[in-house]
Amino acid sequence: MFELIRQNKRRSILLALLMLLFMLLIGYIIGSSLALLFYYISEPHAFSTEKMIQTPSQRSAPHYPQNQYSSQPPQTTSLTYEQVQYFTWLYWGPLGAFVAFVVWAIQMLFAYYSGGNMLLSISNAIKIEKGDHPQLYNIVEEMKIASRLPAMPEIYVIDDASINAFATGRSPEHSAVAVTRGLLNHMNRDQIQGVIAHEISHITHRDTLYMTILAVSLGTIILLVVGLREIIGAGMRGSARYSGRGRKDAVGLILFLFVIYIFALLLSLIAPLIAQIIYFACSRQREYLADAGAVVYTRNPEGLASALETIAKHYQRQPATDVNQIIAPLYIVNPLETLNLDTSSIFSTHPPLQRRIQILRDIARTPSLSYEQAWQKAEGKKWKQGISTTPATSPPSSTPSITQSLTSTSTLHEPLQNARITGNAIMKAQNYTFLKCKCGVILKVPPAYKGKVICPRCRTEHTV
Amino acid sequence: MTTGILVAILVFLVLLILFFISTYNRLVRLLNEVKNAWAQIDVQLKRRHDLIPNLVETVKGYMQHERATLENITQARNMAMRPGSVSERAQAEQQLNQALHNFFVVVENYPDLKANQNFLALQEELTSTENRISFARQAYNDTVMNFNNVIQMFPTNVVGAMFGFKEQSFFEVENVGERAVPKVSFQ
Numbered sequence: 001m002f003e004l005i006r007q008n009k010r011r012s013i014l015l016a017l018l019m020l021l022f023m024l025l026i027g028y029i030i031g032s033s034l035a036l037l038f039y040y041i042s043e044p045h046a047f048s049t050e051k052m053i054q055t056p057s058q059r060s061a062p063h064y065p066q067n068q069y070s071s072q073p074p075q076t077t078s079l080t081y082e083q084v085q086y087f088t089w090l091y092w093g094p095l096g097a098f099v100a101f102v103v104w105a106i107q108m109l110f111a112y113y114s115g116g117n118m119l120l121s122i123s124n125a126i127k128i129e130k131g132d133h134p135q136l137y138n139i140v141e142e143m144k145i146a147s148r149l150p151a152m153p154e155i156y157v158i159d160d161a162s163i164n165a166f167a168t169g170r171s172p173e174h175s176a177v178a179v180t181r182g183l184l185n186h187m188n189r190d191q192i193q194g195v196i197a198h199e200i201s202h203i204t205h206r207d208t209l210y211m212t213i214l215a216v217s218l219g220t221i222i223l224l225v226v227g228l229r230e231i232i233g234a235g236m237r238g239s240a241r242y243s244g245r246g247r248k249d250a251v252g253l254i255l256f257l258f259v260i261y262i263f264a265l266l267l268s269l270i271a272p273l274i275a276q277i278i279y280f281a282c283s284r285q286r287e288y289l290a291d292a293g294a295v296v297y298t299r300n301p302e303g304l305a306s307a308l309e310t311i312a313k314h315y316q317r318q319p320a321t322d323v324n325q326i327i328a329p330l331y332i333v334n335p336l337e338t339l340n341l342d343t344s345s346i347f348s349t350h351p352p353l354q355r356r357i358q359i360l361r362d363i364a365r366t367p368s369l370s371y372e373q374a375w376q377k378a379e380g381k382k383w384k385q386g387i388s389t390t391p392a393t394s395p396p397s398s399t400p401s402i403t404q405s406l407t408s409t410s411t412l413h414e415p416l417q418n419a420r421i422t423g424n425a426i427m428k429a430q431n432y433t434f435l436k437c438k439c440g441v442i443l444k445v446p447p448a449y450k451g452k453v454i455c456p457r458c459r460t461e462h463t464v
Numbered sequence: 465m466t467t468g469i470l471v472a473i474l475v476f477l478v479l480l481i482l483f484f485i486s487t488y489n490r491l492v493r494l495l496n497e498v499k500n501a502w503a504q505i506d507v508q509l510k511r512r513h514d515l516i517p518n519l520v521e522t523v524k525g526y527m528q529h530e531r532a533t534l535e536n537i538t539q540a541r542n543m544a545m546r547p548g549s550v551s552e553r554a555q556a557e558q559q560l561n562q563a564l565h566n567f568f569v570v571v572e573n574y575p576d577l578k579a580n581q582n583f584l585a586l587q588e589e590l591t592s593t594e595n596r597i598s599f600a601r602q603a604y605n606d607t608v609m610n611f612n613n614v615i616q617m618f619p620t621n622v623v624g625a626m627f628g629f630k631e632q633s634f635f636e637v638e639n640v641g642e643r644a645v646p647k648v649s650f651q
Contacts, residue, residue, distance in 0.1 A: 134585060138592035145504060146599035148497070148607070189591075299602065 004372045005205070005296075008289055012210055012282070019217045019278055023104060024097040026221055026271055030228045031096015033260055035088045037235065040256055043079050104220045111212050116168035116176060125156035125178045133157065136184065139193050140177060143200045146297040153177050153203060157184070163314045166331045167199035168208050175203040186310055194294055194304030201293025207286050214282055218275045225268035232261045283349045291356055292371035295363060305360035312353045435462050487614075487623040494611040498632050501604035505635070508596040509544070509557065515593060516541045519586050526577040533570050536563040564590070601635045608632045 079087070130137040133155075140155055149172050156178035158164075163183045169175030177199045184192070202208065236257045295301045331350075355378055362374040435443040439458040453462045520534050527534065540563040544556035577583050612631050615624045 135588055135592075138588065138595075142592060142595045142599050145508070145596050146603055148501065148603050296606075297599075 004292060004370070005289065008285075009205070012286075015278070015282060016210060016213045016217075019214055019275065020104075022271075022275065022278075023100055023217045023221050023224070026224050026267070027097040027100025028093040029096070029267070030224055031099065032088045032093035033263070034096070034228075034231070035092030036084075037232075037257065037260060039079070039084045039088065043084060100220060100224055103223065104216060107216045107220060108213065111216055112170050112209070116170065116174075116208065119166075119168050120156055120176060120178060123158050123178065124160075125158045128155050128157050133184070135189065136179070136192065139189070139196050140200075143193070143196050143297055146197070147200050147204050147293075149175070149200065149204065151175070153200070157181060163187075163311050164331050165195050165199055167202040169203060170209055170212075171206065172203055175208075177203075182314075186314065187307055190300065190303035191307035191310060193298055194300070194307045197294035197297040198290045198304060200297065201290045202286070205286065205289060205293060207290065211283065211286070214279050218272070218279050221275045222272045225264065225271050229261075229264045229268045232257065232264045236261055280349055284351045287350050287356070288359075288371075288375060291360060295360065295371055301360040301364040305357045305364065308353055308357050308360070312357070433464055435464070437462065483619075484623055487620050488627060491611075491614060491620075491624055491627070491629050494607070494614060495629065495632075498604070498607045498611050501600070501607040505597065505600040505604060508593065508600045512560075512590075512593045512597065513541055513545050515586065515589055519590065522580070522582050522586055523571075523577060526574055526580070526583075527570070530567075530570055533563070533567050537567055539563075605634050608634050 128136070136157075137155060140153060144152055151173045153167070153169065154176040156176060158178055158180045160180045161182040162180055163186055165177065165179040165183055167175065167177045177196060179192075179195065183195065187195070236254065291304060294304045298304070359371065359374040359378045362377060363371060433445040433449075435445060435453065437443060437455040437458060437460055439455065439460070441455055441457050443453055443455065443462065445453055445464050449464060451464060453464060454460070455462065516537060520538055524534065537560070540556065540560040544553060544560050546556070548556075571577060614620045615629055615631055
């Protein structure tokens with residue numbers, strides 16, 4: 001599990017770089033196609049069949065394109081076809097990529113320094129101290145110890161009846177976790193611990209920073225391609241008027257613009273789509289990783305599993321609606337997706353809840369199972385982080401329902417039987433009481449529990 | 465030709481030296497993490513010792529008949545706070561564990577106490593402290609694992625051996641009996 005988390009850190013950096021490169025590529029395409037457009041208007045000679053012979057000295061300085069609306073005859077310093085190519089691909093293209101990078105960097109700086117606070121303030125989160133909620137504070141501090149965070153995260157409570165939690169912060173030194181009032185009301189100590197451990201692993205994996213980089217890249221890509229589409233659209237309308245003033249090559253220009261416009265239109269449709277698919281695939285994978293991290297910190301998969309189960313049951317009753325899809329990856333579950341318990345599409349921010357619960361339960365039953373192995377068992381394929389764009393489908397159902405009963409049946413197939421033997425040994429080591437009911441069911445009661453237990457099969461009452 | 469070989473050797477040497485420097489620094493960092501994690505366990509044990517007088521003070525009024533249990537706790541706590549060798553202290557902590565465990569069994573007979581807000585708050589603090597101690601131990605073991613991985617794996621083990629880094633030992637249950645599976649009989 002440790003190796004898994006380490007591997008993923010490397011791959012995440014690679015993926016973020018890939019997204020960034022994709023963004024720069026789009027900047028490059030936009031820069032060069034705009035340049036091509038300007039040259040087409042200002043240097044029509046370069047595109048005509050008869051090429052002018054130029055002196056090489058004119059290559060030295062970049063030539064700023066003429067105003068596209070100017071009706072002046074072409075300048076005497078017009079460029080050759082080769083020069084246009086040269087400036088387009090080696091000067092204007094990289095400039096476009098550079099502008100894209102600057103836009104990205106400005107947004108990134110802003111998001112890096114104020115994104116977390118903004119998120120906390122739009123969700124009306126209130127910062128708490130130890131005195132306000134000692135148990136929550138203790139749980140967070142316990143997880144801080146387990147995860148060896150360098151600083152205590154700030155703790156926020158959101159006065160909301162829904163069950164959710166998120167973590168934010170640009171680095172492990174400046175981090176915050178927020179939980180809703182509903183979560184505190186509906187969950188016991190172990191469950192809250194599981195949720196907090198999940199959030200703390202988002203912090204130690206630097207997921208906020210990572211997802212911010214991806215989100216900003218995604219935003220910049222959308223901004224760029226929409227911008228391109230608008231500019232070209234305006235250019236087309238402009239040149240339509242311009243053609244009325246009697247330029248002979250106006251038809252060619254409009255045709256040329258039309259081709260670029262179609263290209264921009266396609267790009268503006270496809271690029272955000274690809275970027276989003278990468279973004280959501282990353283998000284889902286980071287959720288699995290945070291679950292794995294929670295198991296490493298608490299060594300108690302059951303806590304998080306039952307917490308997720310509580311959430312699933314809660315949202316089946318009252319689905320939430322007011323969640324932004326871009327910030328949704330920060331939450332422990334995406335409230336918009338909680339209705340799909342066992343499927344997820346390529347546009348899901350979170351893996352299906354039932355799958356997450358199943359993986360955690362598998363680890364709880366067989367402690368030797370790593371998160372990776374449990375995941376492979378549940379997904380039926382090899383673990384690979386990153387661009388696994390195939391949407392998850394219903395798992396081979398080894399757990400028919402999310403609720404697990406205390407009963408044992410003798411008709412289990414072998415691996416499950418072995419798992420039960422190991423599980424029983426662990427429970428015995430933890431001083432669980434084993435009660436044998438007359439109907440054959442063995443009840444396993446936690447050591448701290450006192451009182452009556454009702455057999456789930458024959459309804460007999462037992463006293464512990 | 466010879467200059468080419470010379471440059472290649474030089475580049476190789478520089479890379480080798482860089483590798484040695486970075487590995488050495490990494491080992492120092494990891495070892496410090498191990499030490500820090502070990503110190504954290506003591507911090508949490510101290511926290512438990514500080515809580516106990518409060519606990520005894522709060523419950524004294526309710527538990528007139530359980531003087532022996534309370535005295536046991538105080539005694540075990542004072543033993544654990546005394547400076548001594550690691551194994552002595554571990555044994556004292558073990559006794560304190562046992563005394564606290566007995567105390568919480570007895571508490572079940574005092575419904576008034578279980579309704580007392582002060583006591584509930586203290587109980588939460590004690591639960592949290594127990595968790596903190598085990599999480600601190602777990603975190604210590606994680607740092608030891610990280611350190612030992614580097615020490616034992618090739619090629620970093622060469623650097624480790626050169627500068628005399630030693631493998632660190634895991635925190636394990638002192639009382640081996642505690643790890644054994646208890647016998648459960650079904651009646």
